[in-house]
Amino acid sequence: MLNLGCHLSASNGNAAMVKTALSIGANTFAFFTRNPRGSKAKQENPADAAKAVAMLKQNRFAPLVAHGAYTMNLCTADPEARAFAAEILTDDLRRMAQLPGNFYNFHPGSHVGQGVEAGVEQIAAALKQALSHDYPVTVLLETMAGKGSEVGGRFEELKMIIDAVGSSDLGVCLDTCHVYDGGYDIVNDLDGVLAEFDRIIGLDRLKALHLNDSKNPFASHKDRHECIGQGSLGLETFRSVVNHPLLKGKSLILETPNELPGYASEIALLRGMEI
Ligand code: FE
Ligand code: FE
Ligand code: ZN
Secondary structure, three states: OOEEEOOOOOOOOOHHHHHHHHHHHHHHOOEOOOOOOOEEEEOOHHHHHHHHHHHHHOOOOOOOEEEOOOOOOOOOOOOOHHHHHHHHHHHHHHHHHOOEEEEEEEEEEEOOOHHHHHHHHHHHHHHHHHOOOOOEEEEEEEEEOOOOEEEOHHHHHHHHHHHHOOOOOOEEEHHHHHHHOOOOOOOOOOHHHHHHHHOOOOOEEEEEEEEEOOOOOOOOOOOEOOOOOOOOHHHHHHHHHHHOHHHHHEEEEOOOOOOHHHHHHHHHHHHHHHH
């Protein structure tokens, strides 16, 4: 069975998300650890988290893929804002300890003109600090579309971060819309892209995928998600992805422009494609 789910609203707590996931045929899901466009985090509720953990176990969920806030830029130019972002990262990982054994994915950051190397150095410094606490969560860097000064639009850039952090535990989440927008042709050569990922980063680092179609053409560096099968990637690309032997068992997360009924249909569609 595919480990498949979608992005859910965290506003009613963790146990409510598991319940919602079950109602739409999901066995994993994603959620924002705090306001996606701000820094405010919700009040912690250990009883709710414990209930969620029990439900996840009972229903044999695959690892969840929490998502850091978009506003958390670990390589912003202002040192004070950068230090604040690093604190947010550490706090997010601490919060993930309530749901142990899951993934936490985030956008590496935008270097805002400082250059990729400076950006990588700053991202790695924040990660080293956050990972030093050894919270029971695996951190994933998301592959980006290479919009503006985003770091992580090339596999080489993610590898630079991984090397600078020096942790065997740091993983990657591959976003299908982002990599295609970023110039990796998963439509015509999924095997080739995965081989390149393996050569540069190593497939052992690949822990999760975001399944999104794209509103824009190949290598557009735009990052606008489309519903599955309705964009430039097309249905056949997703059939290849969910059936690829090298991607077997990964947590697959939809971040398509849908409400719950739309997500339920896409989950059913993709489950129906599994050979
Ligand atoms: Fe993302
Ligand atoms: Fe994504
Ligand atoms: Zn995106």
